[in-house]
Amino acid sequence: MGGAGNGVARTHPVKRRTSFALAKVCKAHRGSIGELLAEHGLHPGQEMVLVELWESDGLRGGELAVRLGVEPPTVTKMLRRLEGCGIVERRPDPSDARSFRVYLTPEGRALEEPVADCWERSEERLLAGLSEEERRTFYGLLVRVRSNLVPGCGSR
Amino acid sequence: MGGAGNGVARTHPVKRRTSFALAKVCKAHRGSIGELLAEHGLHPGQEMVLVELWESDGLRGGELAVRLGVEPPTVTKMLRRLEGCGIVERRPDPSDARSFRVYLTPEGRALEEPVADCWERSEERLLAGLSEEERRTFYGLLVRVRSNLVPGCGSR
DNA sequence: CCTTTTTAGTTAGCCGGCTAATTAAATAAT
DNA sequence: ATTATTTAATTAGCCGGCTAACTAAAAAGG
Numbered sequence: 001m002g003g004a005g006n007g008v009a010r011t012h013p014v015k016r017r018t019s020f021a022l023a024k025v026c027k028a029h030r031g032s033i034g035e036l037l038a039e040h041g042l043h044p045g046q047e048m049v050l051v052e053l054w055e056s057d058g059l060r061g062g063e064l065a066v067r068l069g070v071e072p073p074t075v076t077k078m079l080r081r082l083e084g085c086g087i088v089e090r091r092p093d094p095s096d097a098r099s100f101r102v103y104l105t106p107e108g109r110a111l112e113e114p115v116a117d118c119w120e121r122s123e124e125r126l127l128a129g130l131s132e133e134e135r136r137t138f139y140g141l142l143v144r145v146r147s148n149l150v151p152g153c154g155s156r
Numbered sequence: 157m158g159g160a161g162n163g164v165a166r167t168h169p170v171k172r173r174t175s176f177a178l179a180k181v182c183k184a185h186r187g188s189i190g191e192l193l194a195e196h197g198l199h200p201g202q203e204m205v206l207v208e209l210w211e212s213d214g215l216r217g218g219e220l221a222v223r224l225g226v227e228p229p230t231v232t233k234m235l236r237r238l239e240g241c242g243i244v245e246r247r248p249d250p251s252d253a254r255s256f257r258v259y260l261t262p263e264g265r266a267l268e269e270p271v272a273d274c275w276e277r278s279e280e281r282l283l284a285g286l287s288e289e290e291r292r293t294f295y296g297l298l299v300r301v302r303s304n305l306v307p308g309c310g311s312r
Numbered sequence: 313c314c315t316t317t318t319t320a321g322t323t324a325g326c327c328g329g330c331t332a333a334t335t336a337a338a339t340a341a342t
Numbered sequence: 343a344t345t346a347t348t349t350a351a352t353t354a355g356c357c358g359g360c361t362a363a364c365t366a367a368a369a370a371g372g
Contacts, residue, residue: 009212014272018291019189019279021298023204026182027225027329028305033175034330043330045358048179056165062320069183074359076322081357098320098367116170123175128304134297135174141286141294142177148284149184183359190360199360201328218350230329232352237327254337254350 032125036118040111041085047115049078050104053088054112058101060093069150087111188281192274196267197241203271205234206260209244210268214257216249225306243267 014020034044042050052059052067059067065075079102082088087108093099127135147153170176190200198206208215208223215223221231235258238244243264249255283291303309 012207012211014207014275015211017275017279018295018298019185019275019282020207021295021302022181022185022282023189024225024309025178025298025302025305026185028302029175029178029182030329032305033179043357051168051170051176055168055171060320069180070358071360072321073323073361078358096320096368098365100321119170119173119175123173126175126178126301126304129300130297137293138297138301139174139177141290141297142174142181144285145282145294146177146181146184148282149181149188153180186359199327216350221351226328227330228351229331229353234328252338252350254335256351 029122029126033118033122036121037115040114040118042111042115046078046082047118049082049088050108050111050115053102053104053108057104060099060101061090062099064102082108185278185282189274189278192278193271196270196274198267198271202234202238203274205238205244206264206267206271209258209260209264213260216255216257217246218255220258238264 030044033047037044037047048068049064052064061075061079062072064079065072068075079088079090083090085107086105089103089105090100091103093101127138130138186200189203193200193203204224205220208220217231217235218228220235221228224231235244235246239246241263242261245259245261246256247259249257283294286294
């Protein structure tokens, strides 16, 4: 099958970009943590909601969207499902009839340890073979790169 | 409102994990490149199909799934849409009646330059403020980390 | 007080991703 | 040759994410 130079298929230059490598790492990482979360009946993305609520329970819907860096309709749907699973509870905000506040149920609070453990295992797998110094370097670079992508994310 | 230690809301330990930072970078990065791709009517994820086809046109559906690191049903749907947009064409594989081969249309081939440009701009934004050495280090770490997550991804 | 504008969430609908179950063709085994 | 098995792709249905359009309450202005 020696066509006119056909079949060589050298890898495309775009594949050597850092941007490309990052995209692939992202996808793989989401899959990796999703696999662990599935053990607790969670889908990737939902763990982020939990972290925000462990940190400050009773958030308003909109504030949750801001902290997650996600659009309001996404929050609406995720909360509906998490509520359906009994992980979260939505109560009206007494001071604003348009708003509501999100609270963890006991079930939601019980997920803190196992899910934190997922992160730990996920990180273990992610950083395997890297020295302590390399890990610190990697973390530092991620933080800087993140602040490039999410302007003004210093606090969150 | 000084309840029993309530309202402090220190950031949750999980948020200091490299794994967490990576997840956030991922999300932001996908959004960043998605924004650029939208200028050409593409959705994030579709650019990956294009890269594979620029590299080797006429791939079988299953092989495409493997290279993208994605499940077959995902390929089915993406290709249906890309075909609907006239970017890609599916032709039956003469040697196997269950299979098909995917070919870029002229429109699909015409996207190579503009989309490669999206990647370049995306990378620019991503790596702003990093020295050449830091960029190399970051790239190297990404590649290593990726091989932790996707065992045997040396070639792709 | 009433009107206008801003803000908070929801709905509808699309896309990329997944799993589970199905169809149909190719291959292996008898 | 017939049967059993494996493989290729699709369908159905769910989830996280998005945009656009809408509803309803709060806040600002007159």
